Amino acid sequence: MSEQLMDGVRRALDGVFASVLATCDADGVPNVSMISQVHYVDPTRVALSYQFFNKTRRNILATGRAAVQITDAVTMAHHRLELEYEETQTSGALFESMKAKLAGIASHHGMDGVFRLLGADIFRVRAIEAVPGPVFPCREPDGSLLAATRRACAALDRAEDLDELFDAVTAALEREFGIEYSMVLMLEPEAERLYAVATRGYPTSGIGAEVLLGEGIIGVAARENTPIRIGHMTREYSYGAAISETARRVGLVGEGAVGIPFPGLGAPRSQIALPIKGCGRPAGILFAEAEETMRFGYEEEDAMALVAMHLGARMALLQLEEDVDDVTDAPKEPSPAGHVTMRFFAVDQSVFFGHDYLIKGVAGLILWRLVSEHLKTGRTEFTTRELRLDPSLRLPSHAENLDARLVLLRKRLEERKACVRLEKAGRGRFRLVANCRISLEEDGA
Structure with missing residues (x-):
C-alpha cells in the first residue's frame, strides 16, 4: 500500500456519516455494526472508537482483523479499509482528540451520555478498496x-x-x-x-x-x-x-x-x-x-x-x-491628575484599581513590582532582562513567557483606560507612565 494512500480519503473520516464495521469471530461467523468514529492517525493507521464491550469488540480481540467502510460526505464515494489491530489507548493525545470529537458527534445526534469513549483502538491499514457506486464531482475550493x-x-x-x-x-x-x-x-x-x-x-x-x-x-x-x-x-x-x-x-x-x-x-x-x-x-x-x-x-x-x-x-x-538593548527617547511626563489606590492581593497576585479588577497571576505581580519601584525611586524605565533575573517574580526558567505577560498587561491597562500604562521604550525596554497619583495597599494574606 502506498504510504500516502490514507491521506487521500481523510475527508471521509470526519464523522459526518457513521461507518460500517465488519468483523468475524474465531469460527468465521461474521458480525456487522455501525461505528461512530474512524480517526486518522497517520498515512498507514486509523483508530476506531471503542465504546461498548460487545460482539464486535470480542471479535477484534479474538482475531485482530476488521474491515470498515467509510463515506466521503462531499462526493459520496465509499472506500473499504482492511484493518489489522495493534493496540488500545485509554489516555493521551490521540484518546483525548477522539473523545472530544465523539462528544460533538453524540451531541449532534442527541446521544449525550450514551456515547462514551472507553478507548481508541489503533489499526494498521493493510489495504484500501474503492467500493463501486455513483460518485459526485468535488467542487474545487475557492482558493489554495x-x-x-x-x-x-x-x-x-x-x-x-x-x-x-x-x-x-x-x-x-x-x-x-x-x-x-x-x-x-x-x-x-x-x-x-x-x-x-x-x-x-x-x-x-x-x-x-x-x-x-x-x-x-x-x-x-x-x-x-x-x-x-x-x-x-x-x-x-x-x-x-x-x-x-x-x-x-x-x-x-x-x-x-x-x-x-x-x-x-x-x-x-x-x-x-x-x-x-x-x-x-x-x-x-x-x-x-x-x-x-x-x-x-x-x-x-x-x-x-x-x-x-x-x-x-x-x-x-x-x-x-x-534582550537587545535599544533605547528611544522618553516623552515628556504628563502632570498627574486625580488619585487612585492600587490594591494587591498576594493570595492570587491580583491587582485592583480601587475596586475595579485588572489582572492577576504573574502579570499582576509584575505590575505591582513596577509601580512599587516607581513610587519608591521615581524610576520609569525598565528592561525585560532585569525582570527575567528578578527572583521575586519566580519565573520558571524553561517557559516563563515574560514578553507575552507584558503584552497581556499592556492590553489590559489600555482596555480598562487605567491611569497607568506601559509603553515600548526600545527593544528589550519599556516605560511606565502614570497619569495620576497612586497609593498602594497590599493584602498579604
Missing part, C-alpha cells in the same frame, strides 16, 4: 490553502514585536482563511491555566480571560500538546460558566472570585485548538471557532497547524531580540 498559509506566515514575519505578532495571526486567519472568530492564549504552567492575549471577532475582547489546563478543547489541547477539533456543538466542551464551576470545584477560586469573562461564542458548532510550541514545549494555543457545523476539516487543521508552528518560531525569535 497552501498559498493562504504561505501568505499568513509572511504576515507574521512582518511583525516587529509580540504585540503586533499576536494581532497579526488573528488578522491573518480572517483575511486568508475566512475565520471570523479566533484567539491566542498563552500557557502559565505554574498556575495550570491559559490566558488570552489576542482575540478577534467577538463583541468584547476578553483579553486576560483564563482557561484551566484540561478544560474545554483549549485546555485539553494544551495539556496533551495535540490539536483538538470538533465539528458539532457540545456542552461537554463549552466555556463560560462551566469553567468558573470547575475552578471552584478544584479550589482554584472562591465563590466571590472575580475574573474576565471568556469571550467565545455562546453556541459554537465548530471549534479547533492547536498548540503553539516554543523550544519543543507547549507555549500556548491558537484557537478558532465558527457558527456553522464541520467548518474545520483535516486540510484546515494542517494549514492552521503550520501557522501555529510558525507563530511559535516567531515568538521565540522576537523574545531573543527583546
Whole structure:
C-alpha cells in the first residue's frame, strides 16, 4: 500500500456519516455494526472508537482483523479499509482528540451520555478498496490553502514585536482563511491555566480571560500538546460558566472570585485548538471557532497547524531580540491628575484599581513590582532582562513567557483606560507612565 494512500480519503473520516464495521469471530461467523468514529492517525493507521464491550469488540480481540467502510460526505464515494489491530489507548493525545470529537458527534445526534469513549483502538491499514457506486464531482475550493498559509506566515514575519505578532495571526486567519472568530492564549504552567492575549471577532475582547489546563478543547489541547477539533456543538466542551464551576470545584477560586469573562461564542458548532510550541514545549494555543457545523476539516487543521508552528518560531525569535538593548527617547511626563489606590492581593497576585479588577497571576505581580519601584525611586524605565533575573517574580526558567505577560498587561491597562500604562521604550525596554497619583495597599494574606 502506498504510504500516502490514507491521506487521500481523510475527508471521509470526519464523522459526518457513521461507518460500517465488519468483523468475524474465531469460527468465521461474521458480525456487522455501525461505528461512530474512524480517526486518522497517520498515512498507514486509523483508530476506531471503542465504546461498548460487545460482539464486535470480542471479535477484534479474538482475531485482530476488521474491515470498515467509510463515506466521503462531499462526493459520496465509499472506500473499504482492511484493518489489522495493534493496540488500545485509554489516555493521551490521540484518546483525548477522539473523545472530544465523539462528544460533538453524540451531541449532534442527541446521544449525550450514551456515547462514551472507553478507548481508541489503533489499526494498521493493510489495504484500501474503492467500493463501486455513483460518485459526485468535488467542487474545487475557492482558493489554495497552501498559498493562504504561505501568505499568513509572511504576515507574521512582518511583525516587529509580540504585540503586533499576536494581532497579526488573528488578522491573518480572517483575511486568508475566512475565520471570523479566533484567539491566542498563552500557557502559565505554574498556575495550570491559559490566558488570552489576542482575540478577534467577538463583541468584547476578553483579553486576560483564563482557561484551566484540561478544560474545554483549549485546555485539553494544551495539556496533551495535540490539536483538538470538533465539528458539532457540545456542552461537554463549552466555556463560560462551566469553567468558573470547575475552578471552584478544584479550589482554584472562591465563590466571590472575580475574573474576565471568556469571550467565545455562546453556541459554537465548530471549534479547533492547536498548540503553539516554543523550544519543543507547549507555549500556548491558537484557537478558532465558527457558527456553522464541520467548518474545520483535516486540510484546515494542517494549514492552521503550520501557522501555529510558525507563530511559535516567531515568538521565540522576537523574545531573543527583546534582550537587545535599544533605547528611544522618553516623552515628556504628563502632570498627574486625580488619585487612585492600587490594591494587591498576594493570595492570587491580583491587582485592583480601587475596586475595579485588572489582572492577576504573574502579570499582576509584575505590575505591582513596577509601580512599587516607581513610587519608591521615581524610576520609569525598565528592561525585560532585569525582570527575567528578578527572583521575586519566580519565573520558571524553561517557559516563563515574560514578553507575552507584558503584552497581556499592556492590553489590559489600555482596555480598562487605567491611569497607568506601559509603553515600548526600545527593544528589550519599556516605560511606565502614570497619569495620576497612586497609593498602594497590599493584602498579604
